[in-house]
Amino acid sequence: MIKVDNLHKNYGKLEVLKGITTTIQTGEVVAIIGPSGSGKSTFLRCLNLLEAPTSGTILIENQDVTDKKTNIMKVRQNVGMVFQHFHLFPHKTVLQNLTYAPMKVKGLGRDSAEKIAYGLLNQVGLSEKAGEYPTRLSGGQKQRVAIARALAMEPKVMLFDEPTSALDPEMVKEVLEVMKTLANTGMTMAIVTHEMGFAREVADRVLFLDGGVLVEDSPPEEFFANPKSQRAQDFLQKML
Amino acid sequence: MNLDFTQFIPSMPYILKGILVTLQIVILAGVLGFVLGIILSLLKISHIKILNWIADLYTSIFRGTPLVLQLMLIYYGSPQIIGYQIEPYTAAILSFGLNSGAYISEIIRAGILAVDKGQQEAAMALGVPYGKMMWDIILPQALKNILPALMNEFITLTKESAIVTTIGVMDIMRRSYQVGAENYSFFEPLLIAGLIYYLMVMTLTFLGKALEGRMRRSD
Ligand SMILES: Nc1ncnc2c1ncn2[C@@H]1O[C@H](COP(=O)(O)OP(=O)(O)OP(=O)(O)O)[C@@H](O)[C@H]1O
Ligand SMILES: [Mg+2]
Numbered sequence: 001m002i003k004v005d006n007l008h009k010n011y012g013k014l015e016v017l018k019g020i021t022t023t024i025q026t027g028e029v030v031a032i033i034g035p036s037g038s039g040k041s042t043f044l045r046c047l048n049l050l051e052a053p054t055s056g057t058i059l060i061e062n063q064d065v066t067d068k069k070t071n072i073m074k075v076r077q078n079v080g081m082v083f084q085h086f087h088l089f090p091h092k093t094v095l096q097n098l099t100y101a102p103m104k105v106k107g108l109g110r111d112s113a114e115k116i117a118y119g120l121l122n123q124v125g126l127s128e129k130a131g132e133y134p135t136r137l138s139g140g141q142k143q144r145v146a147i148a149r150a151l152a153m154e155p156k157v158m159l160f161d162e163p164t165s166a167l168d169p170e171m172v173k174e175v176l177e178v179m180k181t182l183a184n185t186g187m188t189m190a191i192v193t194h195e196m197g198f199a200r201e202v203a204d205r206v207l208f209l210d211g212g213v214l215v216e217d218s219p220p221e222e223f224f225a226n227p228k229s230q231r232a233q234d235f236l237q238k239m240l
Numbered sequence: 241m242n243l244d245f246t247q248f249i250p251s252m253p254y255i256l257k258g259i260l261v262t263l264q265i266v267i268l269a270g271v272l273g274f275v276l277g278i279i280l281s282l283l284k285i286s287h288i289k290i291l292n293w294i295a296d297l298y299t300s301i302f303r304g305t306p307l308v309l310q311l312m313l314i315y316y317g318s319p320q321i322i323g324y325q326i327e328p329y330t331a332a333i334l335s336f337g338l339n340s341g342a343y344i345s346e347i348i349r350a351g352i353l354a355v356d357k358g359q360q361e362a363a364m365a366l367g368v369p370y371g372k373m374m375w376d377i378i379l380p381q382a383l384k385n386i387l388p389a390l391m392n393e394f395i396t397l398t399k400e401s402a403i404v405t406t407i408g409v410m411d412i413m414r415r416s417y418q419v420g421a422e423n424y425s426f427f428e429p430l431l432i433a434g435l436i437y438y439l440m441v442m443t444l445t446f447l448g449k450a451l452e453g454r455m456r457r458s459d
Contacts, residue, residue, distance in 0.1 A: 048365055050361055050364060050365060073367045073368075073369055074367070075367075076364065076365055076366065076367035077366075077367035079365075080365070080366075081362075081365035083358060083361070083362065083365075085358055087356070087358035087359060087361065087362035088362075089359065089362070089363075089377055090381065091380050091381055091384065100366075100368075100376070101363075101366035101367065101368055104368065104372055104376065105366065105367050105368055105369075105372075149366070150365075150366070153366060153367065
């Protein structure tokens with residue numbers, strides 16, 4: 001469970017997050033949508049402390065990650081992240097991309113790390129690519145490997161920042177399928193996305209951000225059928 | 241022009257032994273410079289101001305003064321710095337190592353900064369601690385990109401190493417010069433030295449290209 005309370009983030013004078021409060025239950029899938037520059041990425045990146053919150057608290061599994069005494073590295077091991085541009089390690093093979101952190105961070109032996117890795121590659125349909133270097137993969141394949149890499153740490157929460165925005169249209173589906181399957185396994189997920197169809201189908205809740213403010217927080221049926229705010233209505237009009 | 245190489249044939253083994261001396265100095269200084277370069281580059285990209293400052297000062301001193309001066313300061317200064325006279329050979333390795341460390345640190349720093357910021361974020365998001373991230377993720381990618389520049393530095397080192405002659409190290413240069421003095425004819429032995437340096441540099445260039453090719457496997 002993730003509990004965010006009155007989260008603020010400033011870059012110098014620029015106030016990017018203006019007091020976000022929300023709770024993501026265990027096993028819940030939350031879609032985060034909103035116009036460009038509204039603070040979606042910043043919000044997500046605060047959750048695993050890639051950005052340091054200016055004020056407010058974030059509890060992950062009842063641990064206050066904004067507390068100075070909390071071990072950030074330990075927190076990050078439980079929170080997987082998938083980026084728009086994959087960020088696979090180009091000098092490592094697909095298999096090594098998956099086994100690196102479990103071995104070097106969690107201290108897993110090679111055998112158990114590879115066992116987990118092969119299981120995940122199978123799950124994302126890329127078993128036969130284990131020995132390839134990332135440059136030999138298509139965008140969709142890269143993103144599926146990136147998802148598997150994050151899952152290899154066996155995180156409790158997965159964050160996705162526009163995981164399909166850098167993909168050619170024909171590759172979006174294969175990535176969304178993997179995410180849908182993951183959602184069905186009960187993984188807690190926060191997904192920044194512009195894929196409204198996906199959000200509607202897979203998300204349990206939609207968070208609509210605008211100008212650093214959480215404007216709406218409602219189930220997708222409700223959000224897409226009757227957005228309460230004018231800003232969400234305008235946004236959806238443009239998107240659909 | 242009358243050139244007579246035949247009279248120098250008996251001296252060839254003597255000159256050629258200088259290759260080992262030169263190679264030893266260049267390789268040991270190269271290793272020292274490389275290790276130092278990595279350390280300095282990490283200081284330069286650190287977020288701790290005083291560390292940036294120390295590394296920048298070091299670099300500016302070693303780049304801002306002549307190498308031959310650094311060589312002589314270390315050699316002739318050793319009794320006053322550490323209390324006893326060091327070997328010319330040691331002074332050569334030290335000064336070349338310390339000097340190339342300054343240049344290599346700039347190359348590595350640029351290489352690290354050129355690695356996509358996303359790599360660091362991906363590693364951080366996986367909970368990889370800073371040291372391991374640098375060593376396993378960032379530096380290997382940086383090194384691959386700067387390999388040509390590093391090879392260049394190594395070649396420069398090989399050529400510049402000829403100035404160790406000035407403190408009496410028995411390298412290719414000094415041996416050729418001595419042979420010239422004995423025979424009252426400097427031109428031919430110096431040409432021979434030139435050819436040896438040239439062949440060494442060509443070999444290094446070739447090895448560098450081969451290594452680069454191997455490192456490009458993942459592209
Ligand atoms: N490191 C930074 N320094 C300064 N300003 C930043 C930084 N990162 C983001 N911002 C600013 O914060 C605001 C929110 O950025 P953010 O990336 O969170 O938006 P977003 O909703 O993810 O947008 P997009 O849909 O374009 O990805 C923007 O105005 C952006 O310019
Ligand atoms: Mg964004």
